[in-house]
Amino acid sequence: MRVLETRGLGIRFGGLRAVQELDLFLDQGELVALIGPNGAGKTTVFNMLTGVYKPTEGEIRFFGERIDGMSPYALTRKGIARTFQNIRLFQQLSVLDNVRIAHQVNTHHTFIDSILRLPRFGREERRMLEESRALLETMGLLAVADEAARNLSYGQQRRLEIARALATHPKLLLLDEPAAGMNPRETHELMEMIERVRKTFGMTILLIEHDMSLVMNISERIYVLDHGVLIAHGGPEDVRKNPRVIEAYLGEAAEDALA
Amino acid sequence: MVNRRKALITGLLLLIGYAVVQLMLSMGLIDPFYENMLMNIGINIMLAVSLHLIIGVTGQFSIGHAGFLAVGAYVSAVLTTKLDQPFLPAILAAGVAAALFGILVGVPTLRLRGDYLAIATLGFGEIVRITLYNIDYVGGAAGMQVRHLTNWTYLYIAVIVMIIVIANLTNSAHGRALLAIREDEVAAEAMGVNTTYYKVLAFAVGAFFAGIAGAMYAHQFYVIQPVAFGFLKSFEILVIVVLGGIGSLSGAILAATLLSLVNIYLQAFPETRMILYSLVLILVMLYRPQGLMGNREITDLLKRRLGKEA
Amino acid sequence: MDWLQQLLNGISLGSIYALIALGYTMVYGIVKLINFAHGDVFMLGAFIGFYGLTALHLGFIPSILLAMAITSIIGVLIERVAYRRLRNSPRIAALTTAIGVSLFIEYTTIYIRGPQPEAYPDLFGNDKLHILGATIRADALIILLISIVLMLLLQWIVHYTKIGKAMRAVSYDAEAARLMGISVDRTISWTFALGSALAGAAGVIFGLYYTKIEPLMGLIPGLKAFIAAVLGGIGSIPGAMIGGLVLGLVETWVSALGFSLVRDAVAFVILILILLFMPQGLFGKNVREKV
Structure with missing residues (x-):
């Protein structure tokens, strides 16, 4: 069963197209990750899915029903819950x-x-x-x-x-960098806990993560976002080998090295 | 069952408190000076606790509370003096009218935060005052003569009902929704709290009781004038809430009592009073921003004390 | 032909609002605080100018300069004593303190010299100018001239001096400015000094034009100047100037139409409308909260 689906989703802030032409979906019980370098637009996607921002293009469907433009509290009541990157x-x-x-x-x-x-x-x-x-x-x-x-x-x-x-x-749980600022041991425990939550509650989860390696083990599919555009989608192994993904992350590594 | 017994004891104590004062009043043991003082304290408690709901619980920085007080005072005064209605319906009408104004202010200002909301509510208070000033029917700048109808019974009941309503509201799922808005509006909304609805609710309930306080005020001091409901009045109420500790209901009650007493002794020196007020406000903000009580209640402190002894 | 005089009245009132609004907007741009006491600094400026003209027998320009010098010191002191400690506290605490400072200044002034108003000396007599068949007051033109000079001066300071550049840097990103070696504290002091000096000058001009000054005169013009700043887009210097002029013109127009009693309410109605429909104001940036 399709829990969430977006088609051609996009948002402009003034002249800036922060996210564009985003198609993604989640099926019942899946754990899917949305990854990408800093500033790729991941949190902006979350903010559109949870009604904090109103998308300027495209549509969002939740169990088949159009939900784009609804207010955050109404979406929470419909069954979309989130955590925040900055607690x-x-x-x-x-x-x-x-x-x-x-x-x-x-x-x-x-x-x-x-x-x-x-x-x-x-x-x-x-x-x-x-x-x-x-x-x-x-x-x-x-x-x-x-x-x-x-x-x-x-x-x-x-x-x-x-x-x-x-x-x-919730029927759908959105986690925004839940491991940010954690040490490796805490991260490991957290990932185990997310697995447990998913099993216990039969939850569908969309997980934002900056660090690619973290999500490789637990997610079934991965979407990769860079500069607001979807550059890859598939299973962990496919994504890992995808040259565009490597490039996006390498570019960032180079920037980090320069900084 | 413990709860029911507690409620019964509290009720009994409240009744005794009422009866003792009433008896003393009717026997003439409390002279008019102290009676006036008592009324003043009661009215200030109403104003402070109703603002506490808006600022302390919901975190909406409203500094136009005197506007609600004015609406209540004028509506009730018109009903009793011009339309010859009895006092009780006038009190309720004062509350309802002020609550409607609360909704009127709440709805457009919902999108405003922090200091913008403060300025907008201040503007609202000023608009009310200026409007009253321009209505000849209510006497313009000269104001209205009002009959003396407020008495200990009315005021006592109003104060107790208000405290129960606001305390019960705060200690419930709805009150927690209000607190969530104070703590983090974005997160509250993400947790399914309809922030619009709750902000309007807080404004409406707060304004309702400020309006009732207005009815008590008008029928206690014989005359009402627009000048009494300006920014300074709003500011006085704000000082009480801040001094009591933002978020503490018992703090608001304590501070209202304390400042009403101080006020009476400083009445002869209005400038000194205002200098003192402003200094207290600045010093409290700089050195004890949590006020007298922080966001705790007296009952929390008592509990802790009992816990230690046990 | 009384429209020209009305227009000039509006512009004079507007430039007074604009001068006060500049202080609000600069301070808000840097420390995100509505300096509630700013209207009272304006009032102090009016009184200092008054005593300069009467007790010290100074000329008009020296009196304005004296008022500006003293109010700028007062502005810096206010920031030092009351606001600096609260820079990282909740906004409510800072705003409450600002209200406290405002009342403290007002009632200390009353305590010292009593609540009675003073009448400003009449420097320009009843000089009238006849232009295009309209009669206008000479002092209106002088006000305009002084306001323009002060605003140009401010523009120059903000854009071409070191301190002005530091002010812009701090208002853009205080942390980054600090890392670049800019003293944030000193820059904030300068901002208060400049803003307060402008308010002080506005006070003297106000006294000259409206003749009556009193200790509580700062409250309403202060609030209205804040509204002008919001109208222009808070944080924007040209915005404050335009916002002040617009508000002055609208108010003059409303009283000219015979609604002088509601004049004071108009500003607040404008404020609420602006906040609802155009919260970024005319020249402000649209700032959204980071989620």
């Missing part, structure tokens, strides 16, 4: 509250119920609490549930970002 937790709130906020997508009590503390309020809040605690347990964060998010270690914050995204009960 954006609710810093002053507790770990538990971070997850509970995401859970409320599925609550049905109104603010009147809350104010009057009607029975429905108690029921819903209890359910939310239980589900949130269960999720924190799965993600190994239950012990720090009452800590403020900003007091967490870097790795824990990254995990909480994923937990928070999962709490919205």
